[in-house]
Amino acid sequence: MKRETGGQLLDRGTTRPGPPQAPPPRPPRWRVWLLLAGVLVAMALFFVPNPAAHHPESLTYSQLKTDIGAGQVASVALGQDGSVSGKLTNGTTFTSSYPVGLQDPQFTQLLDQHDVQVSTKPSGTPVWSLVLSFLPLLLIVALFLWTGRTARRQIGGLMGIGRSRGRLFDRERPSTTFADVAGYEGAKREVSEVVDFLKHPDRYRRAGAVGPKGVLMVGPPGTGKTLLARAVAGEASVPFISVTGSSFVEMFVGVGAARVRDLFEEARRQAPSIVFIDEIDALGQRRGGQLFANDERDQTLNQMLAEMDGFDPAGGVVVIAATNRPEVLDPALLRPGRFDRQVAIPLPAQREREAILVAHSRGKPLASGVDLNVVARGTPGFSGADLANLVNEAAIFAVRAGRDVIEALDFAEARDRILLGRRDGTNALLPEEKRAVAVHEAGHALVAALSPHADPVAKVTILPAGQALGVTEQLPVDERHLYSEGYLKDSLAVRMGGRAAERVVFGQVSSGAANDLAGATELATRMVREFGMSAALGPVGFTSGGPSYLGGLDTVRPYAEATQRVIDEEVGRLLREADERAVATLTDRRATLDRLTRVLLDRETIDGTDVDEAIRQT
Structure with a gap:
């Protein structure tokens, strides 16, 4: 089949006009308070003096000349506006001023005589000092813009939640x-x-x-x-x-x-x-x-x-x-x-399953002995996805066996893997357990082969797989759409066959029949409650309240307690009749049961022809 290509998000570009957009939401009130706080902090930084800062000492012009004469001035910086700043020899900074218009020659001579370092102040305010003075305000503005953009992204995300x-x-x-x-x-x-x-x-x-x-x-x-x-x-x-x-x-x-x-x-x-x-x-x-x-x-x-x-x-x-x-x-x-x-779109019939298998096998190397019609016949109830998984599992089994070609055995192993689970070779049975499983499965197979309306036996195995210790597989010759009362009663007898064989051979039953009893009880309940196959209850039908395609438990009981009592009695009667019928069949065919048990113990897996052969020889 063609491979599905990936998808892409719906294109909302400029090639086609979109639906009218809603007006943007009003900015939250907390943004106004944030801006006001920033302005207040900036004003505080500019106009509120810092008590921890060191202020230079202010000197008069006369005191400055006296200190220079006394050798207490280390350096001075002269400004064109008459401002003077510098540092004393003890490390203290000072500020002063001198009369620009007086042209006092003694001041410059005095500086030269006492080796005072003289420099001139640049005109205007340095750029870096302006930047540093505005740095707090710039940081506050940047924080304000960042929080506003984050809020817009959050609001935009909430506004976009309604997009398909x-x-x-x-x-x-x-x-x-x-x-x-x-x-x-x-x-x-x-x-x-x-x-x-x-x-x-x-x-x-x-x-x-x-x-x-x-x-x-x-x-x-x-x-x-x-x-x-x-x-x-x-x-x-x-x-x-x-x-x-x-x-x-x-x-x-x-x-x-x-x-x-x-x-x-x-x-x-x-x-x-x-x-x-x-x-x-x-x-x-x-x-x-x-x-x-x-x-x-x-x-x-x-x-x-x-x-x-x-x-x-x-x-x-x-x-x-x-x-x-x-x-x-x-x-x-x-x-x-x-x-x-x-x-x-129901589950595919046999012909449709074969077509689906052909489609999924296209491009895969199949051996000449692979008959997809046989594989389709052996997969009733499989959906298209199940069949695709079956083909893939068969290919995996072929690789595991070191082959590049998929054989019929790989499809059989893949089917068992899907239906029963992984076969674990370490889960070995005790000798008495293995014989009990062989007796149990032989009972199923023999009752199925001797029942006129039951499906033919396809395979019997006593190899553990998943939760099952052994399996008896029946495959219908044709696809069924209606189930007669005789077919359903034969199905009940087949389900009871394993338990009946244990009682005939060992004189007691085991826990291995738990799943058989559960399946038989469910089938008998549907016969009585839904199919009207009970003379005591009459031609009435109470369908289950579960979903049609997904199964499920009944949540509503549309009948009274007295009706439930009749249903329970009829279900018990059908199960007892099926059990008695299976016991009678196996008692009459005890030699065939023993022979089939020995064949299973010897070969572990047999098919329907082996069952028929055991019946003919006894």
């Missing part, structure tokens, strides 16, 4: 097409009208028809809903805006609604375009169904409903959404005019 998290993939249009989606021919036909509407809107307009506004794709996880949505955009050659439902809802009320508005404004600017909302159940859950109100979620959903209602039918914007939980969506979201049609 949608990502516009492939501005040159997605390259994925229906040819890249293996299988699902029915779903492709369902969404092909969306492609035709985006390509030829005039045809629909001339006929007075309105194209679909929204398509909701529902199905289990990993079935390729996102890939199919991208294929629709690729077939129509329009921009594809992808966003997840959880990216709308935040802790701030109103943020989600703003993001919805921004998303649809971008979609209208890119029209014709496709908006894909993945996991829409995070956004569109039924209102009023929660114990506590969620104003943010409700406002976001209301904005979503308003945006889809306000679509121009000829605008060329189609919303495609995907979810695993359609039963929790708000009815207003599912009505015609919003999501006009629902497309089910």
Whole structure:
């Protein structure tokens, strides 16, 4: 399959005008107080004297001449304005002045006679002294500008929280097409009208028809809903805006609604375009169904409903959404005019699984003995993502074995790795435990092979893998869509076969049948409560309250205690009948059971033909 290219953020450049921006917020009041404090500090630095500073001694002109004559002056600096400053021999600085207009020659002679160092003061104030005097004020102004810019960034971040998290993939249009989606021919036909509407809107307009506004794709996880949505955009050659439902809802009320508005404004600017909302159940859950109100979620959903209602039918914007939980969506979201049609994307059937395996195996070296039809038959219930993982795991097993070609054994090992877990060779069983596991699995296999409606046995192994000490695999010949009462009762007997074999051979049961009992109890409960296969309860059905595609526990019991008592009694009756049937079958075929147990202990893994051979020889 073609590799998906990465996405880029929505472009908000100058090529297209954006929506009118809100006026900038007023500056906070603390900025005014900060400026006032800075001015006060600057004034204090300029005009308030520093008591710690050392002030020079002030001398009169006569006293200055006397000190020079006494040899107490070390140096003087003369200014053109008559100012004099200098230092005495004891280190004290002084200031004085002399009459500029008198031209006193004795003053300069006196300086020469007593070897006083004479210098002249530069005219004006030095630049560096001005800079130093203004340095405190400059620092305060710089601090004020920095805090203001930081505050603007924070406010801008809060203002930008309402922008959509949608990502516009492939501005040159997605390259994925229906040819890249293996299988699902029915779903492709369902969404092909969306492609035709985006390509030829005039045809629909001339006929007075309105194209679909929204398509909701529902199905289990990993079935390729996102890939199919991208294929629709690729077939129509329009921009594809992808966003997840959880990216709308935040802790701030109103943020989600703003993001919805921004998303649809971008979609209208890119029209014709496709908006894909993945996991829409995070956004569109039924209102009023929660114990506590969620104003943010409700406002976001209301904005979503308003945006889809306000679509121009000829605008060329189609919303495609995907979810695993359609039963929790708000009815207003599912009505015609919003999501006009629902497309089910179920788990792939056998033919579709083979096509998906072919697509994922393309470019990988497969051995000549690999039959992908056999692999597809052995993977019922696998989604497209599971099959992709299966092919990758098979390639890993081939590399681990030092081969460059993937063989059929690698697919079998990969399937067991996915279903059962990693096989740990260090988890060795005790001899008596190994025999108990062999008896248990032989009982499953023998009851399955002798039941007329059960699926054929494909493989039996007593090698521990994951949490399972042994496994008996059954594979249907054809893909089933309906299950008869005879098939379900045979399935109960097969599940009870391992426990029954332990009781026939050892006279007691073990804890190894815990999973078998749990699965049999669940199946019997559905037979009684949902399928109406109980004469005591009658033709009634109580479906479970769990999600359709994700499973889950029952949260509401729509019947009384007396009905629950009848259900419990009927479930117990079905399980006892299945157990008695398995015990009777294995007792009659005790020799076959022992023979099959010996074959398992000897070879550890056998297939369905070995089971049939053991039945024929006894």
